[in-house]
Amino acid sequence: MPKPQDLKLPFVFAERQAIIFDRLWYVPARVDSPNFSFPGFADTALFGNENPLFIEYCSGNGSWILDKAKRNPTNNYLAVEMCFERARKIWSKIHNMKLTNLVVAWAEGLQLTQKYIPQSCISGIYINFPDPWPKRRHAKYRIINQPFLQEMHRILKPESCITTVTDHEDYSKIMIQEFLSHKGFQSLIEAPYFAEPTPDYGSSFFEELFKSKGKTIRLHSFAKVDQKS
Numbered sequence: 175m176p177k178p179q180d181l182k183l184p185f186v187f188a189e190r191q192a193i194i195f196d197r198l199w200y201v202p203a204r205v206d207s208p209n210f211s212f213p214g215f216a217d218t219a220l221f222g223n224e225n226p227l228f229i230e231y232c233s234g235n236g237s238w239i240l241d242k243a244k245r246n247p248t249n250n251y252l253a254v255e256m257c258f259e260r261a262r263k264i265w266s267k268i269h270n271m272k273l274t275n276l277v278v279a280w281a282e283g284l285q286l287t288q289k290y291i292p293q294s295c296i297s298g299i300y301i302n303f304p305d306p307w308p309k310r311r312h313a314k315y316r317i318i319n320q321p322f323l324q325e326m327h328r329i330l331k332p333e334s335c336i337t338t339v340t341d342h343e344d345y346s347k348i349m350i351q352e353f354l355s356h357k358g359f360q361s362l363i364e365a366p367y368f369a370e371p372t373p374d375y376g377s378s379f380f381e382e383l384f385k386s387k388g389k390t391i392r393l394h395s396f397a398k399v400d401q402k403s
């Protein structure tokens with residue numbers, strides 16, 4: 175039963191580079207990896223089949239996506255988490271739960287996507303409780319912005335969806351604004367463009383935390399459409 179601390183990279187930090195091994199995909203921040211080439215999701219280093227692939231960005235401790243992977247063995251799942259402590263917790267649970275359809279990417283979401291994810295190959299994208307960064311001077315750290323949405327549009331299959339969930343009313347409004355101002359997405363939920371998640375949506379650590387504090391949870395779901403000019 176591997177523990178999070180058992181995850182060891184096969185090189186010293188100064189020689190870090192992108193690598194896929196043992197259900198982990200590591201992409202170091204701000205470092206080029208000239209010797210790494212993305213093998214494709216159907217390669218045995220990743221999933222070894224062409225089943226539909228779903229991505230969760232900002233996975234945290236992974237409880238939402240671990241449960242999805244367990245319940246849906248004919249789908250593949252990629253958890254993207256940039257914090258090492260959290261990514262390695264997901265990695266150990268993947269092994270302990272013997273999941274062959276889930277890989278964790280220890281990586282920054284936009285960087286991983288821009289560098290490696292091919293176009294129109296993703297069947298669905300989820301982001302549960304992204305950090306809201308409420309202060310104006312921190313707004314640049316929010317993951318939902320136009321460059322990120324452009325990448326989500328590029329990698330999604332036609333008519334596939336991106337779903338985001340938050341407890342934060344202001345961030346919900348900002349996300350809705352970002353999606354509505356992108357010409358390649360259409361809300362699947364009528365105005366005001368959010369709804370409460372249904373019980374079968376699944377739950378994450380932060381969802382449980384916010385629900386226990388009596389907070390209202392907002393789910394947004396936007397489908398990829400042809401980009402109008």
Ligand SMILES: C[S@@+](CC[C@H](N)C(=O)[O-])C[C@H]1O[C@@H](n2cnc3c(N)ncnc32)[C@H](O)[C@@H]1O
Binds near residue numbers: 234305379380
């Ligand atoms: C508020 S937590 C939510 C975790 C989980 N989704 C949940 O609902 O319990 C946000 C997570 O997003 C991760 N994160 C923030 N920005 C990211 C980015 N650009 N790429 C990948 N992970 C990111 C953080 O490290 C953190 O673990």
